[in-house]
Amino acid sequence: MALSLVRSFWRVAAVGALAVVACGGGDDATVSKAPEGAAGDAGTGPAVAIEQFEFRPGEVKVAAGTTVTWTNEDTVAHTVQDEGELFPESDDLAKGQTFSFTYETPGSYPYICGIHPYMKGTVTVS
Ligand SMILES: [Cu+2]
Numbered sequence: 001m002a003l004s005l006v007r008s009f010w011r012v013a014a015v016g017a018l019a020v021v022a023c024g025g026g027d028d029a030t031v032s033k034a035p036e037g038a039a040g041d042a043g044t045g046p047a048v049a050i051e052q053f054e055f056r057p058g059e060v061k062v063a064a065g066t067t068v069t070w071t072n073e074d075t076v077a078h079t080v081q082d083e084g085e086l087f088p089e090s091d092d093l094a095k096g097q098t099f100s101f102t103y104e105t106p107g108s109y110p111y112i113c114g115i116h117p118y119m120k121g122t123v124t125v126s
Helices: 002-023
Strands: 030-033 047-051 054-056 059-062 066-072 097-103 107-112 120-125
Touching: 059 066
Parallel strands: 047 066, 059 120
Antiparallel strands: 030 097, 047 054, 066 097, 107 120
């Protein structure tokens, strides 16, 4: 009984992951569920935590071609949305979910949480 519930959960999780992949085609913005304990392991670029309704750190400086990864640490859903037209609003991020974007062009790119627009951050690319 318990085992079959676990199996059902993973089946649903796998379908969800496939849906995310299908929606992300052709775009370099991705949303994925971080494995437990993997927060901070952002791979190629800096990690930004979303916690207590703030982006931490609020300002990040990167070289062109760097991928920035946001991880929601709040139990409330947040999104990441470029204030210009660089990328559209991410999907709602539940606790532990991540959003990544690769900044290719030098400039200053302010972003907000689309759900709580007073939450602001900036990525500066050189
Ligand atoms: Cu928010």
